[in-house]
Amino acid sequence: MEGAPERKRWEYRVIHININTNAGKPTPGDASRHMHGALSPEFLQREFPDLYAKKKAAPHPAEQLQVFLNSLGAKGWEMVEAAQVGALLMFFFKREQLDASEARAAGSSDRGAAATTPTPAPASAPAPADSPPDPS
Incomplete structure (x- = not known):
């Protein structure tokens, strides 16, 4: 549809901690x-x-977790959910994907690489037409 606003695209990251x-x-x-x-x-x-x-x-452990969460926040990740699954504590994060021009303007190697560089395929396999971005 012409004139329709472009939808935001998100990338997600899931971290788990064993709480045994x-x-x-x-x-x-x-x-x-x-x-x-x-x-x-x-x-x-x-x-x-x-x-x-x-x-x-x-x-x-709370101090260790705080340092870790702050480092992800500094890279643009927002925690959207935390849930316990068995002995695992799962943390779900998201951040908006930037297009190539926005990534260059932001100047963040972490953000730009994740948003614009596809994950390389192994040398023995042909590269897929649309590789997903690296989740880091």
Whole structure:
């Protein structure tokens, strides 16, 4: 239809986080019990010191998530939904696709590459006529 407004085009990104609450830090005693005592906790501690070493606490998960979400927001991604599916927390993002001239004007390599450069096909396969853009 002539004169009809052009529809916005969107690209989407889905991120998942495993929220399994049973994944505690292993201990040499737990590993020894799991192997029915075949290896002693002392042996496991001595032979695998990096695995059982006391480590500096990581930042709180909320702080880690905030840093990650802010980095996506800085690239133009807007979170539109969060949902739990089993042990996965799914985050759904979208951003408007830019045409080539808008991408150049924006000057963002992240945005321009995702909006205008098709994903290259493997060398052994012919390139499809209309490849989807890279989701990054």
